[in-house]
Amino acid sequence: MRLIVFIVPVVVVGWIIGWLNVPGPWYQGLAKPAFNPPNWVFAPVWTALYVMIGAVGWRLWNRSADRGLRTLWVAQLALNYAWSPAFFGAEKPGLALTVISLLLAVILSFTLRARRHDPASATLFLPYLAWVAFAFVLNFEIWRLN
Numbered sequence: 001m002r003l004i005v006f007i008v009p010v011v012v013v014g015w016i017i018g019w020l021n022v023p024g025p026w027y028q029g030l031a032k033p034a035f036n037p038p039n040w041v042f043a044p045v046w047t048a049l050y051v052m053i054g055a056v057g058w059r060l061w062n063r064s065a066d067r068g069l070r071t072l073w074v075a076q077l078a079l080n081y082a083w084s085p086a087f088f089g090a091e092k093p094g095l096a097l098t099v100i101s102l103l104l105a106v107i108l109s110f111t112l113r114a115r116r117h118d119p120a121s122a123t124l125f126l127p128y129l130a131w132v133a134f135a136f137v138l139n140f141e142i143w144r145l146n
Helices: 003-020 039-063 067-089 093-117 119-145
Strands: none
Touching: 003 039, 003 067, 039 067, 039 119, 067 093, 093 119
8 A cells, every 4th residue: 555545644634633623712721831832833743743653554554464563553543533632622631631641551552562573663653652751741730730
């Protein structure tokens, strides 16, 4: 399959979910930690990460027969897409914290498993793992402060 078949849908769905769950007055009114990035940072970071996520999906479906890795890839994408509706849509930082906790665990599991079976995919997921770990801390602090 072509690489673009994985990357474009992953990015477009991410953009649509972001567009449908824009931070609004509720989010603006929340207490946030000092390390909270400005809103403009999130779109370019997530776009780059979605490109990497799509590339890893392409690698898995074209170079790996490991069903466990494929299952973890699908699970992380579903959890990723669930976070914004939980946080911004439902306005529930606690629910979003549960989602991002599961997401972080799945990304870590994927990365560790891929390290043995597909080191390039594991490497491509490292920035994603780091960003979601940061997002977890940010989500936790927002939940704690509010």
